[in-house]
Amino acid sequence: MNHIIEKIKKTKEKGLYRELRYIETAQTPRVKIKEKDLILLGSNNYLGLCDDxxxxxxxxxxxxxxxxxxxxxxxxxxxxxxxxxxxxxxxxxxxxxxxxxxxxxxxxxxxxxxxxxxxxxxxxxxxxxxxxxxxxxxxxxxxxxxxxxxxxxxxxxxxxxxxxxxxxxxxxxxxxxxxxxxxxxxxxxxxxxxxxxxxxxxxxxxxxxxxxxxxxxxxxxxxxxxxxxxxxxxxxxxxxxxxxxxxxxxxxxxxxxxxxxxxxxxxxxxxxxxxxxxxxxxxxDDERRVKLLKMSDWFQKELEIAGFNLIRTKTPIIPIMVGEADKAVEFSKGLLEAGVYIPAIRPPSVPEGTSRLRISLMATHSQQDLEEALMKIKLIGKQLKIIGG
The missing domain is CATH 3.40.640.10 (Type I PLP-dependent aspartate aminotransferase-like (Major domain))
Known part of the structure; x- marks a missing residue:
């Protein structure tokens, strides 16, 4: 068992340790975790059908x-x-x-x-x-x-x-x-x-x-x-x-x-x-797809204007590139405390040095959801010096 304990210890030191977070509601634009209200920006429920x-x-x-x-x-x-x-x-x-x-x-x-x-x-x-x-x-x-x-x-x-x-x-x-x-x-x-x-x-x-x-x-x-x-x-x-x-x-x-x-x-x-x-x-229902992709394009433009390093996409997946794993984890935790849930993606899911926050939008997000999330992403990004203040 010692080698297992040692491996977990090293995983934590590298900022690669993963923990489960338990959602207490349906996969909707706003969810609860430990009774805390959060804007969910990390679900693959792209068309918002999980609670249909x-x-x-x-x-x-x-x-x-x-x-x-x-x-x-x-x-x-x-x-x-x-x-x-x-x-x-x-x-x-x-x-x-x-x-x-x-x-x-x-x-x-x-x-x-x-x-x-x-x-x-x-x-x-x-x-x-x-x-x-x-x-x-x-x-x-x-x-x-x-x-x-x-x-x-x-x-x-x-x-x-x-x-x-x-x-x-x-x-x-x-x-x-x-x-x-x-x-x-x-x-x-x-x-x-x-x-x-x-x-x-x-x-x-x-x-x-x-x-x-x-x-x-x-x-x-x-x-x-x-x-x-x-x-x-x-x-x-x-x-x-x-x-x-x-x-x-x-x-x-x-x-x-x-x-x-x-x-x-x-x-x-x-x-x-x-x-x-x-x-x-x-x-x-083409309308959901059209709305989703338009929202994604708008959201990416706003993040770019704010100074974030993005991989530009034509899909609802929006990666904010951070670099080091511990920095990505810190960014994700800061957002969680501020009321936005975006998972930090680290190795081995992505190559070393390319850790990121992976945003994924849902067709059921409202403009208010996205504007509030954007404000908080910019706020925490500035606090962590990921973007200029």
Missing amino acids: SRLKKVAIDAINKYGVGSGGSRLTTGSYDIHKELEEKIASFKGTEDSLVFNTGYMANIGIITSLCDRNSVIFCDRLNHASIIDGCRLSGAKLIRYKHCDINDLLDKINKYKGSNNLIVTDGVFSMDGDIAPLPDIVKIAKRHTIMTMVDDAHATGILGKKGSGTSSYFGLENEIDIMMGTLSKAAASEGGFVAGKKDLIDYLRNYARSFIYSTALSPSTIAVSIKALEIIEK
Whole structure:
């Protein structure tokens, strides 16, 4: 046990120690933690649907009809008629032949990559891809080649250098910590030229970008050009679970070989019902997306005027770059005391020296919410000398 205690001690000294904060209300623009009122600027509830009355109703209806648990894995007794309905809905939403639902986005990435790639494969992976992608690549036994973030020339150089059969290029669609968008048109061109499979993790683009919120492939007009389209139902869709969409043969293969799907108890029927309804709402409600992205653009401009160092994005993810981990933690704690909850993001979630506050907006934030939060961000930023006073 001594080595565990020592590691925790060093983690605290480096400003990398993590603690849980327990929210006592729904994921709304204003929440309570330890009975303190806070403006929430760190949730992935991008469209503000987590407390939507329509979603709560279908969850209750599903519980009344199916009960609370699924009772088994999908390949034994855990598949319900609404699982089939959701997978058909996702396929239609993404414009593919079929889809498969996993319990989480993490499990989806692990299951997809480990079942499709092996020690004869080479996986070309953006350096800033989500941890679940990296873990899937490592567990697959494939040769993992990480290319510079969104750097097409570096990707091409590495493809020319490393050959193999059954190769894969995998990238986030929207990068969760930077908020920027992958250069999919260039990636698709390179992949076709070299006969390499493409996979996009659209966790943070689903519901936000593209026609009817269907993701980055639609955003770039690349429908049916990506071989493997992964996404989650736990962010803009305000539910739980991950999914993969693609050709019927791909989905049939994953249904039989993706271990994280095969050996997991199915998601509960109420969760599936919420996902179905959420996708219906997302497809019909462009107004939320438009409002969200306009708010994000305005908020970023105001932060830049104040002197903060931002990674400029076209998404609701806004990183305020701080640098050192302890400074980012101090900034986050100062804001928490002032009534604004923005998590500090530190290594290993981001590279050393790039710690930040990761702001994420919700379509349900009011102008008053944002103006009050902005005032407090500037106040604490000046106190900590992150911006000039």
